[in-house]
Amino acid sequence: MTVAALGQRRLRRRRVYGSLGTALALLCALLAAGALLAILGYVIVQGAGAINWSFLTALPHPVGVPGGGVGNGILGTVIIIAIATAMAVPIGLLTGIYLALFGRGVIPEALRFLSDVLSGVPSIAIGLFAYAVLVAPLKHFSAVSASFAFMMLMLPLLVRTSEQAIRSVPQTVREGALALGMSNLRATVGIVLPTARPAIITALLLAIARVTGETAPLLFTAFGSQFWETNPNNPMAVLALQVFTYAISPYPNWQAQAWGGALLLIVAVLVLSLGARLMLRRAMQGLES
Amino acid sequence: MVQPRFRRVARFVSPADRGFAAVVYGGSILFALLIIGLFIELVLGSWPSIAAFGPSFIWKSSWDPITSNFGALPMIYGTVVTSLIAIVLAAVIGIMAAVFLADFAPRWLSAPLSFLIELLAAVPSVVYGLWGLFVLAPFVRTAIGPAVQKVLGWTPLFSGPVYGVGLLTAGIILALMIVPTVTAISRDVVAAISRDLREASMALGATKWETATRVVLPAARVGIFGSCVLGLGRALGETIAVTMVIGNRPEISASLFAPSYTLASVIANEFTEATTSIYISALIELGLILFVVSIVVNALARLMIWSVRGST
Numbered sequence: 282m283t284v285a286a287l288g289q290r291r292l293r294r295r296r297v298y299g300s301l302g303t304a305l306a307l308l309c310a311l312l313a314a315g316a317l318l319a320i321l322g323y324v325i326v327q328g329a330g331a332i333n334w335s336f337l338t339a340l341p342h343p344v345g346v347p348g349g350g351v352g353n354g355i356l357g358t359v360i361i362i363a364i365a366t367a368m369a370v371p372i373g374l375l376t377g378i379y380l381a382l383f384g385r386g387v388i389p390e391a392l393r394f395l396s397d398v399l400s401g402v403p404s405i406a407i408g409l410f411a412y413a414v415l416v417a418p419l420k421h422f423s424a425v426s427a428s429f430a431f432m433m434l435m436l437p438l439l440v441r442t443s444e445q446a447i448r449s450v451p452q453t454v455r456e457g458a459l460a461l462g463m464s465n466l467r468a469t470v471g472i473v474l475p476t477a478r479p480a481i482i483t484a485l486l487l488a489i490a491r492v493t494g495e496t497a498p499l500l501f502t503a504f505g506s507q508f509w510e511t512n513p514n515n516p517m518a519v520l521a522l523q524v525f526t527y528a529i530s531p532y533p534n535w536q537a538q539a540w541g542g543a544l545l546l547i548v549a550v551l552v553l554s555l556g557a558r559l560m561l562r563r564a565m566q567g568l569e570s
Numbered sequence: 571m572v573q574p575r576f577r578r579v580a581r582f583v584s585p586a587d588r589g590f591a592a593v594v595y596g597g598s599i600l601f602a603l604l605i606i607g608l609f610i611e612l613v614l615g616s617w618p619s620i621a622a623f624g625p626s627f628i629w630k631s632s633w634d635p636i637t638s639n640f641g642a643l644p645m646i647y648g649t650v651v652t653s654l655i656a657i658v659l660a661a662v663i664g665i666m667a668a669v670f671l672a673d674f675a676p677r678w679l680s681a682p683l684s685f686l687i688e689l690l691a692a693v694p695s696v697v698y699g700l701w702g703l704f705v706l707a708p709f710v711r712t713a714i715g716p717a718v719q720k721v722l723g724w725t726p727l728f729s730g731p732v733y734g735v736g737l738l739t740a741g742i743i744l745a746l747m748i749v750p751t752v753t754a755i756s757r758d759v760v761a762a763i764s765r766d767l768r769e770a771s772m773a774l775g776a777t778k779w780e781t782a783t784r785v786v787l788p789a790a791r792v793g794i795f796g797s798c799v800l801g802l803g804r805a806l807g808e809t810i811a812v813t814m815v816i817g818n819r820p821e822i823s824a825s826l827f828a829p830s831y832t833l834a835s836v837i838a839n840e841f842t843e844a845t846t847s848i849y850i851s852a853l854i855e856l857g858l859i860l861f862v863v864s865i866v867v868n869a870l871a872r873l874m875i876w877s878v879r880g881s882t
Contacts, residue, residue, distance in 0.1 A: 299779030303674050309666035310675070313749045314686035320693060320701050320746075327704075372604075375597025382594070392598060395605045401868030402861060403807025405834045406612065409857045412841075413611040433604065440601065466590035494694020497809035497834070501841045521696050525810060528700045536704070543697045554692045 324543050331541025341507060341523070344532055351542050353509050354520035361424050361503060362489055364513060365431035370485065373436050377443025377481075378469060384448075393441075400437035407433045408498025415502070422504035424517035430498035435488035442484030446477035479564030483557045490553035494546050496521040521546060609861070616855035618848055627855060633820040633836075635844070640852035642859065644820040648737065648830035649860075652812065653805040655741025655826070656748055661798045663745070664752030665787075668794075671753070672760040673768075673782045684757070691750035699814030702743040707734035707815055714738075715827055726824040735817040738826040743811050748801035755800065755875060759793030760786060796874030803867040807860055809834040833860045 335350050342349030376396075380389050407430050415426035450473050458468035474481075499505075504516040505526065520542055527539035619627065623640060630641025667687065671680045715732030722728045763786050771781040787794070817829020818839055833856045844850045 295777055295780065299777040302779040302783065303670070306666045306670035306674060309663045310670045310683050310687070313663055313667050313690065313753060314683050316746050316749070317686050317690040317693070320697070323701060323705055324697060372597050372601050375594050376601040379594045379598040392602060395602060397872060398865050398868065399605050401803050401864050402608070403809065403834055403864055405807065405809040405837050406857045406861045407608065409615065409837070409854055410608045410611050413615050414607070433608070436601065436604070464584050464587045464590075466586045469590070490692060494696060496694070496696045497838055500838055504842070521694060524696050524700065525814070528696070528703060529814060539700055543700050546694050547697055550692050550694055551689065554689065
């Protein structure tokens with residue numbers, strides 16, 4: 282056999298390996314994407330049957346009484362996230378402004394590091410913090426302690442994104458405002474922040490999406506409730522918590538409601554994430570044109 | 571290029587500007603205090619437990635609320651084993667998927683696949699838990715378990731009864747949850763590897779697959795390793811999904827089918843039922859361990875990813 286023929290055979294073998302490898306890689310990508318479709322599909326099939334008007338609007342029924350809903354949990358989720366947002370946005374935005382305007386040196390670098398550290402802290406540890414600060418001293422569970430935990434979970438994303446968004450506003454815009462005699466305050470609040478707004482709102486939507494399905498810190502902060510609770514100082518029902526409680530219960534009626542609640546959560550989170558993506562795309566197009 | 575910024579000499583002279591600067595400083599200080607407070611509160615909360623059990627808390631394996639005798643070893647074991655299962659599975663699938671998306675997939679395929687895999691990261695933890703409890707756990711009990719035991723049942727790793735819930739099921743669920751992290755970051759790192767390297771390899775006669783596995787992957791290995799460590803960090807602290815499928819039993823057993831416990835899931839399950847103050851303190855100390863470990867792991871991961879891709 283000639284050397285050339287040997288080379289041909291080796292090349293053929295290498296090409297076969299290449300095709301096999303590529304197929305394997307494709308398979309892995311399909312497996313990961315397929316897992317999402319499997320979970321999504323299963324939740325839709327199981328959850329759709331549980332969802333009706335009274336499921337969305339009624340209070341939970343006691344064990345054994347058919348029917349009932351998660352209306353108070355939906356309301357509680359909205360209230361807790363609203364309070365968390367109201368607390369997280371000012372702190373996150375101010376820290377972002379600080380990092381963008383005074384970005385060099387030891388202290389800003391330390392702040393960035395702390396922010397990254399916070400984004401990696403497990404939510405259950407943040408729940409313990411909220412418990413120590415707002416539940417243990419007051420000796421009762423409360424919605425506001427859950428909002429506090431959610432605020433901590435939202436902050437890292439808000440801080441880093443608002444810093445980047447403010448920085449990406451061209452220096453000329455800022456200098457133009459200052460040259461017209463504006464104070465730094467007016468230049469930042471009136472000119473720079475509005476320019477950076479789409480990116481900041483995108484980050485806010487993503488942060489809200491992240492906490493909407495969050496359950497772990499709620500166990501010992503919001504705690505849950507059987508009533509229409511609107512006072513943030515009291516324990517409150519939360520949708521994600523209801524899904525958890527119903528899922529690990531032994532009652533088929535409750536388990537069915539857990540699927541319904543899971544479907545609501547997934548839809549809410551996906552709408553928020555997709556909304557954030559769309560906003561970002563529009564903002565990018567706006568900058569280019 | 572130097573990032574454009576206000577120079578420090580930009581003077582804040584007018585009263586409005588001084589007020590503005592004070593408010594900005596105030597917000598940042600509050601942010602820093604919150605994070606420092608988080609650490610301090612965890613240390614303070616776990617102090618009674620640290621004082622009572624000392625360092626042996628970490629290697630004692632009893633977890634007995636009745637006699638107030640607490641050791642974290644079973645939970646540390648459960649956390650490590652589930653996270654290892656997760657990271658092995660997620661690394662294989664995630665890195666292969668990343669290579670495919672970055673180097674092989676045509677655009678019409680790579681965009682929607684990336685999108686779907688990234689959405690996987692948006693699915694709430696409690697939904698993973700629900701799916702794991704009602705779909706995956708029965709599947710492990712009736713299909714995976716018996717099949718594996720037929721072949722490997724003689725090894726201690728796969729012996730004993732298969733309940734469905736346990737270390738393996740929790741590991742698989744965690745793997746699904748961290749695959750998006752590994753895939754997305756690995757794909758970015760792989761895509762950031764210079765074209766020259768690929769072209770040089772192809773010009774020397776390597777096939778596309780050989781280029782990807784022998785040139786591109788080694789060049790990207792630090793960043794890819796970083797993405798895996800970041801995934802590991804997420805797996806270590808994941809709570810609700812694991813709590814639902816791990817079986818919640820503070821025991822150390824060699825079998826992957828056995829029920830177990832993790833640091834996070836003990837806190838989730840027992841915190842509101844803990845009656846004595848030493849019990850609560852021991853649970854907070856578990857949280858402190860989790861906090862410290864996750865900081866170390868995350869800092870490591872970020873350093874590795876930055877060294878390749880550059881700071882974001």
